[in-house]
Amino acid sequence: MKDVASAAGVALKTVSRVVNGEPGVHPATAERVREAIDRLGYSRNESARVLRAGRTSTVGLVIEDLADPFYSVLGRAVEDVVIGEGCLLLSASSSEDPARERELVRTFCARRVDGLIMVPAGHDHSYLRQELEAGTPAVFADRPPGPGLDVDTVLCDNAGGAVLATRHLLAHGHRRIAFLGDDPSIFTAARRLHGYRSAMGHLYDERLVAMRTPTPGSVRADLERMLSLDRPPTALFTGNGRLTVTALRALEGRPMALTGFDDFELADLLTPGVTVVAQDPAGMGRIAAELLFRRLSGEDAPPRHVTLPVRLVPRGSGELPP
Amino acid sequence: MKDVASAAGVALKTVSRVVNGEPGVHPATAERVREAIDRLGYSRNESARVLRAGRTSTVGLVIEDLADPFYSVLGRAVEDVVIGEGCLLLSASSSEDPARERELVRTFCARRVDGLIMVPAGHDHSYLRQELEAGTPAVFADRPPGPGLDVDTVLCDNAGGAVLATRHLLAHGHRRIAFLGDDPSIFTAARRLHGYRSAMGHLYDERLVAMRTPTPGSVRADLERMLSLDRPPTALFTGNGRLTVTALRALEGRPMALTGFDDFELADLLTPGVTVVAQDPAGMGRIAAELLFRRLSGEDAPPRHVTLPVRLVPRGSGELPP
């Protein structure tokens, strides 16, 4: 900018004025400055501007895994809102590791992001309080913050969706319905178990439930165990998209009624089509980002808690008879 | 930092030294400073540091669509390298719009990203020359830069993969093999068409080729047209993952030998399994990022052009007889 100023024969401040479209510059002077800018290929140093202004026009996104279809769709929706607000998006994957998450948040805050959007791992987010008090708002998506912290949160109706899926299988005549879920320390997994359990009522049988971090091997073992019971399950409810796919592979074509939580691409092309409880990751990302920008524009209401509806998509696998 | 200094009763610079682990500070002083830092919840303002240092430790990623499985996997791989180098990743989707891409690059450069990784849209990247000369290296992934610009580039073996796929179908007895590709102005689409054509040799028949931005409707129409020919195709080669899926839907279960470019999740679970030519998006992202960091660490060699191999994954659909 200094160079531009001397090239145009004006003061630094005049260049600044032209760059920022501020009034009070003679059109001829402005033209001279613009010409010098083009000639020198100058572009404003955003770092310095940020230092002065205090706002970075940057939002940090911490998700579990950018490569996961669910989160990448969520991330894209966040990105669209963020770009639309003239900001940029810093994204990072926590890999479901609370320590890494914390480190990423720390890094983002040191970079003075204007706000954070998080799909949290772990249950202790007290370290965020300091940042919140320092004026960096955060919005949680998909999972709520740990106890003792209350901020804007967007969830889907996990329990309701699980009830929906379970009742759907019950309505098609199943009484022995197995549930494969993720580690119950994950909020969504616990809520979905809760919905399944309440829908099952007196039919609930803990031998038909397996909750742990899924691997192909663990899913296969769990299924084998259940299928060798005296009264084996005739239907399966899987607690998230990855589990649904893993279970389908483990079943190796053995017919079994199946309803999964989370929609996934190609669910309609499998034989039979896979019945799912679909949520809306793009909507979740968009709403989370919108909530964040409301905070950034000064809204000072109590934390909002948005619950997005889910819907059952029957495609065949959930309508198989026992 | 000023506050920390006065709280600890030392000078600004001493706090800076402690924060940066520089030598020449008495352990007791350092401890006092650290205590004050904890007490005040201070964290270094990265913007100011950046302003001083000139490096932002930030990398910009411009891809077509963060939500696309191919690109999100690529993005995740880039992210891992970037984080591993102590930097952060700014990501943005161009939506295949050259103007938006250019705007994003401009924004990234104004923010003084240390480097750029791009999956380019459009064919004119001359606007990058200025940034390159200003010392912001760029690496292209999946597609090369437009004419007149030569930078580090990571591609997959598009033509070779198309040859592989076509020969595979030929080897299984097919002579009428259709090709559905994306708009030929897209580099990868053109290369794959080229591979297909050269593998077909005298069997090539332009009536069996459709190249345009795919929509469910256009794919359906193209297939209908080809299937109503006197000598309809007995096999289909689809030019990218999205096309493969769209074509599978349009076929509605009609049996047809099929080989697709790009692997996709669940390809193995369909009936029959979908034979594909698989590339390695994670490897592409990782290598692109590594090339970038080599430039950033001062490497001044001529631009490198890496071509990643592809491999044929037979799963059933490509082995169907005519």
Added chain:
DNA sequence: GGTGAGGCGGACAACGTTGTCACCCGGGAT
């Protein structure tokens, strides 16, 4: 006890931008 070295701490400038305020100058009102 004087002196030099080395360890430690501090003052100051600079990074590139913008907000504040003051200046200059011409023209119209008094």
Added chain:
DNA sequence: ATCCCGGGTGACAACGTTGTCCGCCTCACC
């Protein structure tokens, strides 16, 4: 003629950090 006004312009400080350089204090050694 004096004053004032306001459009156009510029000088300067400040944002928070770090590199440079300088000075002080202590300790060991002569």
